Amino acid sequence: xxxxxxxxxxxxxxxxxxxxxxxxxxxxxxxxxxxxxxxxxxxxxxxxxxxxxxxxxxxxxxxxxxxxxxxxxxxxxxxxxxxxxxxxxxxxxxxxxxxxxxxxxxxxxxxxxxxxxxxxxxxxxxxxxxxxxxxxxxxxxxxxxxxxxxxxxxxxxxxxxxxxxxxxxxxxxxxxxxxxxxxxxxxxxxxxxxxxxxxxxxxxxxxxxxxxxxxxxxxxxxxxxxxxxxxxxxxxxxxxx
Numbered sequence: 001x002x003x004x005x006x007x008x009x010x011x012x013x014x015x016x017x018x019x020x021x022x023x024x025x026x027x028x029x030x031x032x033x034x035x036x037x038x039x040x041x042x043x044x045x046x047x048x049x050x051x052x053x054x055x056x057x058x059x060x061x062x063x064x065x066x067x068x069x070x071x072x073x074x075x076x077x078x079x080x081x082x083x084x085x086x087x088x089x090x091x092x093x094x095x096x097x098x099x100x101x102x103x104x105x106x107x108x109x110x111x112x113x114x115x116x117x118x119x120x121x122x123x124x125x126x127x128x129x130x131x132x133x134x135x136x137x138x139x140x141x142x143x144x145x146x147x148x149x150x151x152x153x154x155x156x157x158x159x160x161x162x163x164x165x166x167x168x169x170x171x172x173x174x175x176x177x178x179x180x181x182x183x184x185x186x187x188x189x190x191x192x193x194x195x196x197x198x199x200x201x202x203x204x205x206x207x208x209x210x211x212x213x214x215x216x217x218x219x220x221x222x223x224x225x226x227x228x229x230x231x232x233x234x235x236x237x238x239x240x241x
Contacts, residue, residue: 029223030220046074046075067111068126068129071102072133079098082098084097084140085141096141097141100143106149107149114155115149120154123155130146163197167199168198170194172216173191175189175192180192186228189216189226190218193214193216194213
């Protein structure tokens with residue numbers, strides 16, 4: 001039987017060599033970086049106790065707490081002095097971006113009382129900082145990853161505001177102490193990797209992922225994120241419909 005004319009010039013699948021391609025980076029978490037590599041890396045650290053607050057500022061500012069304000073000024077200094085300002089093009093061959101990591105925001109370590117009170121005194125300081133940081137990142141060659149202990153927040157409305165000011169929001173939920181720990185469907189995994197929000201270009205709303213709940217497994221050499229078995233069954237049953 002002769003195939004349709006539109007398929008005559010297509011190559012035979014059996015004759016096409018399929019080359020396996022690997023996307024992303026793969027790290028061996030059992031290995032550590034060499035001291036020489038750590039010393040040669042250009043890093044900037046922000047340690048709040050070593051920062052001297054400018055005169056005339058205190059933690060009772062109505063716009064933003066003094067701790068968040070000093071952190072924002074420190075990031076601005078690194079952006080401008082490091083050549084990551086979007087208004088000034090980088091030198092030829094320099095092409096690089098600034099990677100920012102901020103840990104445990106909203107906790108008492110940053111002088112915030114969001115985690116300790118349902119109606120905190122500094123209710124909007126964190127969201128004001130994130131709004132200012134978002135504007136700084138948009139105008140510079142920078143990306144930022146922030147960790148927040150959402151389970152400690154007394155006021156859940158603050159979590160919704162933080163998500164609205166973020167491009168991508170993911171969470172980790174351990175099986176230890178939960179009903180899923182004894183569930184045979186999750187016997188090969190250690191917890192859930194929750195996808196709350198993913199970015200969408202040129203849109204005012206975030207994209208919705210087909211698979212929101214993924215499971216993670218901590219192996220000896222890698223941190224693996226997989227689709228749970230029951231999630232696979234739901235996808236297959238939905239496709240059959």
